[in-house]
Amino acid sequence: xxxxxxxxxxxxxxxxxxxxxxxxxxxxxxxxxxxxxxxxxxxxxxxxxxxxxxxxxxxxxxxxxxxxxxxxxxxxxxxxxxxxxxxxxxxxxxxxxxxxxxxxxxxxxxxxxxxx
Amino acid sequence: xxxxxxxxxxxxxxxxxxxxxxxxxxxxxxxxxxxxxxxxxxxxxxxxxxxxxxxxxxxxxxxxxxxxxxxxxxxxxxxxxxxxxxxxxxxxxxxxxxxxxxxxxxxxxxx
Numbered sequence: 001x002x003x004x005x006x007x008x009x010x011x012x013x014x015x016x017x018x019x020x021x022x023x024x025x026x027x028x029x030x031x032x033x034x035x036x037x038x039x040x041x042x043x044x045x046x047x048x049x050x051x052x053x054x055x056x057x058x059x060x061x062x063x064x065x066x067x068x069x070x071x072x073x074x075x076x077x078x079x080x081x082x083x084x085x086x087x088x089x090x091x092x093x094x095x096x097x098x099x100x101x102x103x104x105x106x107x108x109x110x111x112x113x114x115x116x
Numbered sequence: 117x118x119x120x121x122x123x124x125x126x127x128x129x130x131x132x133x134x135x136x137x138x139x140x141x142x143x144x145x146x147x148x149x150x151x152x153x154x155x156x157x158x159x160x161x162x163x164x165x166x167x168x169x170x171x172x173x174x175x176x177x178x179x180x181x182x183x184x185x186x187x188x189x190x191x192x193x194x195x196x197x198x199x200x201x202x203x204x205x206x207x208x209x210x211x212x213x214x215x216x217x218x219x220x221x222x223x224x225x226x227x
Contacts (some may be wrong), residue, residue, distance in 0.1 A: 006159075032213055043204065043219040044160070093159045102150045103165070103208055105215050110159040 002098045003027050005037035006108025013084055014116055021079045021111045023094030029074035034105070035067075038091045050077040084115045117142055122205050122220035128224045135192040136219050137203050142186070144212030149181055149188045152204040154220065160204055164190060195225040 003026040011019050023033055033050040048069055049057040056069035066088075072104040081088055093110040097103060121140045129135045141149075148167055152160035164179040166172045166188065172179045178191040188207075192199055201219040209216055 034213075034215070044217045046214065049213060054150075097213070104162060105150065106162060107159040113159075 002104070002106045004094065004096050004106050004108040006094050006111060008111060009109055010112045010114075012114045012116065015085050016083055019081045019084055019113060021081075021092055021094070021113075023077045023096075023108050024077070025075045025098075027094045028096075028098045030077075030098065031074060033071060033077040033094055033096045035069065035077075035079050036095065037109075038093060041072045043095065047079075053057070053079075056105070081113065086115045089113055089115045118163075118218075119143065119216045120205055120207065122218035122221050124219060125222040126224050128226055129195050129209070130226050131197060133195050133225075135195045135199065135223055137190040137192075137205075137223065137227070138187060139189065139205030139218055140185075140187045141207050141216075142208060143209055143216075144183075144186065146207040147210065148208040150206040150208075150215070151177075151188075151190045152177060152206060152217075153199075154202045154204055156159060156202075159187050188189055192223075195223075197227045198227050199223060 005024045007022050031052045034045045036044040037047050038044050047062045050069045050071040052071045058064050071077040094108040095105050097105050119142045151164040153163050154160045164177050166179040166181045176193045180189045202222045204220045205218040206215050
């Protein structure tokens, strides 16, 4: 399958700091990437759709100013959690779609964020 | 009603048996369905996708889709302990780029 690289895999930070997570498509170009959040024993929740060269589309209830998304190239999208608080602690996963119908969704390895 | 319904499990099967995982969905217009496997602490891995009614086989995995009844299932033949994971059912909402995921079924294959 297609390769999506995500860094870092784990972040521990103090409350109030900002954390940046990178997501790269390594062997294909992704005009659209998706950012998900997953709490323990729960399903994936879509946070936002990242569009190359334009503003991200956020899901209802997701704060745009808190979760900054930049998709500056066809292979890179970043998610910045600004002024992180303990309730932001979660598993963040990026993904991109590819395939002949651009419908197979492949995931990065995820970032476990722990805010102290 | 949830858009994707899955039994959370755990579903326990002995090694070598067939594991059967089921999923129902609400969007009648959806055309694309997926099964992902997720190990604890890891991100989901695509294992099967199906677009047409009927069965689709890939190695030990068979996906079955019935659009009239709005269900999709995954059969795992000759189950192995390494198949123990959470299996997520997903579909792409018709006319959008949005993928909707179920909460997953936890499978345990007993050695």
